[in-house]
Amino acid sequence: MRLPDLLAFSADALLRTRFRSSMMLLAMGLGVAAVLILTALGEGARGYVVGEFAAIGKDVVVMFPGRKETTGGMPPVTGAASRDITLDEAYLLKRRLTAIEEVAPLVVGSARVAYEERSRDVNIMGTTALFLEIQHLQLGQGRTLSAGDFRRGGGEIILGEKLKRALFDNRVAIGEFVRVGDTRFRVVGILSGRGDAGGMDMSDSAIIPVAAAQRIFNVSGLFRVLLKVRDGYGIDATKYSVEIVMRELHQGELDVTLVNPAAMLKTFDNILMAMTLGVTAIGAISLLVAGILIMNIMLIAVSQRTREIGLLKALGASAGDILRLFLVEALLLTVSGAISGIVVGELVIFAARSAFDTVPFHAPLWAVVIAGVVAVLTGLAFSWLPARRASRLQPVEALQKP
Amino acid sequence: MRTPVIAFAGLQKTFYLGDQVVAALDGVSFAIQPGEYVSVMGPSGSGKSTLLNMLGLLDRPDVGSYHFEGIETTTLNEEARARLRRERIGFVFQSFHLVPRLTAQENIELPMTLAGIVPKERRRRSLDVMQRLGLVDRAHHAPGQLSGGQRQRVAIARAIVMQPSVLLADEPTGNLDSRSGADVINLLEELHRGGITLIVVTHDPALGVRAHRGIHMVDGRIDRDQQRGVESSVQYPQAAPDASA
Numbered sequence: 001m002r003l004p005d006l007l008a009f010s011a012d013a014l015l016r017t018r019f020r021s022s023m024m025l026l027a028m029g030l031g032v033a034a035v036l037i038l039t040a041l042g043e044g045a046r047g048y049v050v051g052e053f054a055a056i057g058k059d060v061v062v063m064f065p066g067r068k069e070t071t072g073g074m075p076p077v078t079g080a081a082s083r084d085i086t087l088d089e090a091y092l093l094k095r096r097l098t099a100i101e102e103v104a105p106l107v108v109g110s111a112r113v114a115y116e117e118r119s120r121d122v123n124i125m126g127t128t129a130l131f132l133e134i135q136h137l138q139l140g141q142g143r144t145l146s147a148g149d150f151r152r153g154g155g156e157i158i159l160g161e162k163l164k165r166a167l168f169d170n171r172v173a174i175g176e177f178v179r180v181g182d183t184r185f186r187v188v189g190i191l192s193g194r195g196d197a198g199g200m201d202m203s204d205s206a207i208i209p210v211a212a213a214q215r216i217f218n219v220s221g222l223f224r225v226l227l228k229v230r231d232g233y234g235i236d237a238t239k240y241s242v243e244i245v246m247r248e249l250h251q252g253e254l255d256v257t258l259v260n261p262a263a264m265l266k267t268f269d270n271i272l273m274a275m276t277l278g279v280t281a282i283g284a285i286s287l288l289v290a291g292i293l294i295m296n297i298m299l300i301a302v303s304q305r306t307r308e309i310g311l312l313k314a315l316g317a318s319a320g321d322i323l324r325l326f327l328v329e330a331l332l333l334t335v336s337g338a339i340s341g342i343v344v345g346e347l348v349i350f351a352a353r354s355a356f357d358t359v360p361f362h363a364p365l366w367a368v369v370i371a372g373v374v375a376v377l378t379g380l381a382f383s384w385l386p387a388r389r390a391s392r393l394q395p396v397e398a399l400q401k402p
Numbered sequence: 403m404r405t406p407v408i409a410f411a412g413l414q415k416t417f418y419l420g421d422q423v424v425a426a427l428d429g430v431s432f433a434i435q436p437g438e439y440v441s442v443m444g445p446s447g448s449g450k451s452t453l454l455n456m457l458g459l460l461d462r463p464d465v466g467s468y469h470f471e472g473i474e475t476t477t478l479n480e481e482a483r484a485r486l487r488r489e490r491i492g493f494v495f496q497s498f499h500l501v502p503r504l505t506a507q508e509n510i511e512l513p514m515t516l517a518g519i520v521p522k523e524r525r526r527r528s529l530d531v532m533q534r535l536g537l538v539d540r541a542h543h544a545p546g547q548l549s550g551g552q553r554q555r556v557a558i559a560r561a562i563v564m565q566p567s568v569l570l571a572d573e574p575t576g577n578l579d580s581r582s583g584a585d586v587i588n589l590l591e592e593l594h595r596g597g598i599t600l601i602v603v604t605h606d607p608a609l610g611v612r613a614h615r616g617i618h619m620v621d622g623r624i625d626r627d628q629q630r631g632v633e634s635s636v637q638y639p640q641a642a643p644d645a646s647a
Contacts, residue, residue: 002518009515016503311499314460315513315560316488318481395460399499 001321010329017301024297025337027290028375032341033348035283035371036363040349042276044361049268051360056226058262060134061239063225063246067255083250084221087151087211092249093225097241099233104130104226105150105210109217113159113206115167115178122163123205124180126213132158134226137202140192142174145209153209157185160203164190180208181216235260280367284374290337291378298330298386309390310398319391326387327380334379338372345371405472406433407567407599408457413466415452415622426452427463428622434601436567439594441610442603444619451572453619454603458491458570459483471567488517492561492598494590496573498553500545500560507532507541510560517564531559535589551582558589568599575609587612 001009014021056062065085090105107126112119125131129144145156157178164173164187173187191202214220229238239258247254302309309322317325345363353361415427426449434440444450455461456468459475468475470486478486500509510531511524519527532538535555545553554574561569571590575583587609594600604610611630618626 001516002520005515005518005521012503307499308501311495311501312512312516313484314458314487314493314495314499315516316484316564317516318484320481321484321516395455399495 001317001324006324006328007332010325010332013305014329014332020297020301021333024290024294024333025340027293028287028334028337028379029341029344031283031287031290032338032371032375033345034286035280035374036342036345036367037348038279038283039276039367039371040345040352040361040363042272042279043364043367044352044359046269046272046276047360047362048358049272050265053261053265053268056134056261057228059229059231059235060261061227061229061235061242062259062261063227063242063256064223064259065221065256067257083253083255085225085246085256086220087214087222089246089249090222090225091149091151093227093242093245096245097238099230099238099241100227101230102130102228104128104134104228105222106131106224106226107210107213107217107219108223109213109219111180111216113157113163113167113178113180115176118167120163120166122160124213124216125205125207126153126210126217127207128210130228131226132207134228135202137207138192139189142187142189144189145207146188150210153211153213153215155183155185155212156188156209158189158191158207159187160191160201160205162201162203163206180206183212183216185212235263280370283371287371287374287378290375291382294330294333294379295382295386298326298383299389301329302326302386302390305390306393306398309393310395313393313395314399322393323387323391326390327383330379330383330387331376334376337379338375341375342368342372404436406469407436407438407471408432408434409467409469410456411467411469413456413463413468415449415456415461415463425622427456430466430622430624432617432624432627434599436599437594437597439591439600439612439614440602440617441613441615442601442617442619443605443607443610444625448619449622450603450619452622454570454572457568457601458493459487488513489564490566490568492564492566492569494554494558494561494569494571494574496576498545498550498557498577500553500556502545505542505544506537506548506556509545509556510537510563512560513564527563528559531563535559549582550578551585554578554582554586555589558586558593562593562598566598568601569593571600571602573604573606574602575604575606 063085065083087105090103094100094103104127109124109126110121111124112121113124128150129147132139132144139158140161142158145158146154157180159167159173159178167173167178168176173190176187177184178187179185185208210222227238227242229235239260242258243254243256246256250256312322312325349361349363353359410433411431413427413430414425417424417426428449430449430453442450442453452461456463459470462476466476471490473486475483475486501512504512507528510528514524514527529538532541535558537552537555537559540548540552540556545556548556569590574586574590578586590600590602591612600613602609602613610616614630616626616628616630617624
């Protein structure tokens with residue numbers, strides 16, 4: 001048979017059994033869409049986590065109060081909270097260790113920012129200019145926080161874009177004074193774009209010098225200290241040096257934890273990649289189910305069309321022709337099922353990306369290719385048996401079937 | 403002497419139904435010359451259907467040889483046998499066996515479609531056959547819209563569109579009333595007069611005796627093989643597997 005005739009004959013047969021064909025199409029389409037959507041979820045989660053960690057440079061070590069041991073040891077029975085890390089200690093670290101190029105102490109809280117009659121409750125970050133640099137926060141206008149001794153904070157504030165609009169609309173904000181609590185701050189800069197730091201939406205927050213934040217929130221301890229390691233100094237050696245200094249400052253007790261985000265990134269990436277592959281495999285099971293459904297439906301089709309098969313054989317179709325005829329039918333169905341599944345899957349992923357624009361949902365090309373190829377191969381593999389059964393039918397017996 | 407269009411020699415075919423062994427064909431030998439008009443008759447279970455399968459190259463014998471137009475067919479592969487069926491043999495069935503989703507013309511074109519003939523040539527040849535058989539005005543009707551007699555006419559058109567040398571008809575009037583039955587027989591005999599070898603398998607004695615030669619089967623053997631108008635019947639020996647043609 002010529003290929004166009006083969007396709008036309010198969011397509012015609014499929015269109016005559018519209019319900020059955022659409023069921024097979026649906027099963028295959030859903031299977032393919034499931035693979036894409038689940039992979040996109042996994043990839044989205046991975047991309048999100050990796051993005052968060054990757055934003056912080058390789059040369060940054062994060063220190064926070066308390067000891068988080070991952071191996072051995074009983075938790076402290078005294079129940080006493082661990083000692084604070086103070087601003088002076090952060091300053092001392094920078095002074096004493098040449099390996100530390102810069103430190104960014106961090107205090108986080110929320111307070112009301114007011115300008116004239118307008119005010120807005122937002123997150124406030126008390127930190128230094130280094131924090132903006134490490135988190136890749138871009139300034140749309142103005143300048144960053146003044147350098148200098150962070151133990152004495154000036155009355156400067158950087159506003160997120162959203163906060164700026166809420167307080168100033170389109171008026172010029174730079175140089176104006178806003179109040180945070182009872183303290184007056186001069187606006188020196190405006191963040192551009194969304195900005196995102198540690199999962200916090202920076203466009204609706206404000207950044208002030210760390211010492212000022214400590215006064216406003218009335219705290220002596222720091223939430224985090226970001227330590228930037230000088231070029232040429234090893235991360236692990238530096239961590240060790242910091243631990244020695246901190247132990248000394250805390251009366252011989254090591255009650256701080258040091259984490260290098262870049263080192264954790266690899267681990268997280270591996271774990272999340274395994275998770276992605278896991279959910280992809282779950283999606284692939286639906287392809288298998290679709291394949292079994294296709295086999296059943298094709299078996300029904302073969303038994304319903306026994307007479308036709310007998311006739312075609314009598315008219316000169318060889319066993320190979322019949323085999324091809326049924327495989328082409330299955331191929332038409334699985335290919336169109338796979339294509340519609342890819343379309344539906346991509347639409348769902350697009351919708352998800354629009355709804356949660358911080359999570360980079362996307363089905364990587366390998367997932368699309370694998371889903372498509374596996375769908376078609378499954379379809380062909382599972383229709384092989386029915387098609388072969390059809391091709392082996394004894395023509396005269398088939399013709400005599402009522 | 404011309405090469406027989408069909409030459410059977412010692413054909414045997416055995417089926418197994420559970421423990422039971424059924425000899426559907428038990429040493430069948432005969433030859434049919436080009437242009438003959440033969441009827442095959444016999445009671446149910448006499449092996450008529452199996453013989454028809456063999457004639458039509460739809461089944462292979464266990465033992466024996468079958469030369470079709472001088473070609474030994476038992477050793478041909480499936481592809482070559484399909485080719486012979488397609489090009490040299492036309493089938494007409496009791497229940498017509500038209501594909502219901504195709505129009506009359508598409509049904510007639512089906513053997514050419516299977517043979518890979520281009521659509522333009524298919525149209526030309528199917529139109530030609532439809533003109534000869536008076537089916538032009540039914541070309542675009544679905545089989546469901548045709549009467550029994552018309553359907554069998556379409557089936558006959560389909561059987562001859564490849565210009566085969568042999569036409570095999572299996573109870574061609576079995577599903578028709580007597581008038582359309584007579585009509586179909588007239589058409590088949592007209593085609594025979596045009597030179598085709600016509601073999602009719604039937605229960606119907608009235609139809610059987612019209613053939614110029616009658617082969618009668620009992621229990622997988624040929625019981626009688628008579629030329630019409632010839633009083634004496636040819637008696638066949640109880641053929642051994644190695645019986646020569």
